[in-house]
Amino acid sequence: MIVLKSTQDQVLSVLQSVAGIVERRHTLPVLANVLIRKTGNSVQLTTSDLEIQIRTTAELGGDNGNFTTTVGARKLIDILRTMPADQTVSLESTQNKLVLKGGKSRFTLQTLPAEDFPLVQEAPSFGPTFSVPQKTLKDLMSQVSFAMAVHDIRYYLNGILFVAEGKQLSLVATDGHRLAYASATLDVEVPRQEVILPRKTVLELQRLLSDTEGAIEMRFASNQAKFSFDGMEFVTKLVEGKFPDYNRVIPKNHRNHITLGRVSLLACLQRTAILTSDKFKGVRLNVEPGLLRVASNNAEQEEAVDELDIDYSGDAIEIGFNVTYLIDALSNMSQEMVKLELQDSNNSALLTNPENNAFKYVVMPMRI
Secondary structure, eight states: OEEEEEEHHHHHHHHHHHHTTOOSSOSSGGGGEEEEEEETTEEEEEEEOSSEEEEEEEOOOSOSSOEEEEEEHHHHHHHHHTSOTTOEEEEEEETTEEEEEETTEEEEEEEEOGGGSOOOOOOSOOOOOEEEEHHHHHHHHHHHGGGSOSSOSSGGGSEEEEEEEEEEEEEEEEOSSEEEEEEEEEEEEEEEEEEEEEHHHHHHHHHHOOSSSOEEEEEEOSSEEEEEETTEEEEEEOOOSOOOOHHHHSOOOOSEEEEEEHHHHHHHHHHHHTTSOSSOOEEEEEEETTEEEEEEEOTTOOEEEEEEEOOOOSOOEEEEEEHHHHHHHHHTOOSSEEEEEEOOSSSOEEEEETTEEEEEEEEOOOOO
């Protein structure tokens, strides 16, 4: 049976959309495979790593009929990548194997039975469905995902908190030293729902979401989240645990405010970062009326000092930061100006976007 017959670029793009979560080495060999289910003339592809499951349906030609099998996802992609984009390729089933043909090339691939493929058990009850444009969610994620923890023992920090309430969707990420918050408006009112998406899920969604106004539908259960967009269905386990109360972390009523150009501040920090120690990424910010001075030094007794003219008439403050935390935030913004709010040298600083109060970034000071 010819399972599919289409151009290389079509088959490859459908496969790549589901194969991002497939690990090359797995305790269960079948998890390195993609589940191919042919029904009539449409093909459904499913991948899983036991935590996340991605499924997409496409019309890719071939014979009409019903057929299921699993085949190595990475191997199939690697072979397809070596073929010309406009070449017609076909996948045929024959005696527990799949034969991939394209031009004069022919590859015989081993399969594993479809019934061995462990599908994710979907939660029995999900909350109400709500949706936002894909671009909105992609932007929200890029504004906060850099602040996620990586392999933190406090596992609930290794992901992003999603809070849907009323007509607002808020995303929060923190690694304990900094916190990023971004929110957007929903079309419908939803009851309060709070879930933590795992780091791998966040990175995979960022890869798959497009910069279009096409909607992504979301549904949350107590231990699972479900996303539907562009003919794809994405189901993921959630991180269990209690996320820190971000409202208490975000400073309010800081009395010293500086608004300055994002690009010039970023360039200034990148220059001074060159002479910080590898382990100790500290820079000192001296703020005084009309002037911001940024300084760093390292174990070799080298020193960098840079100055920016600013419109400021508040208190003189000297405060230290991990420069990477500031650079990360500024690099993930796109607007012209940023607003820096400070209280004194011991309190967290707040970085916001003057054009959009839906973004807040908190960074703890460090002793230098």
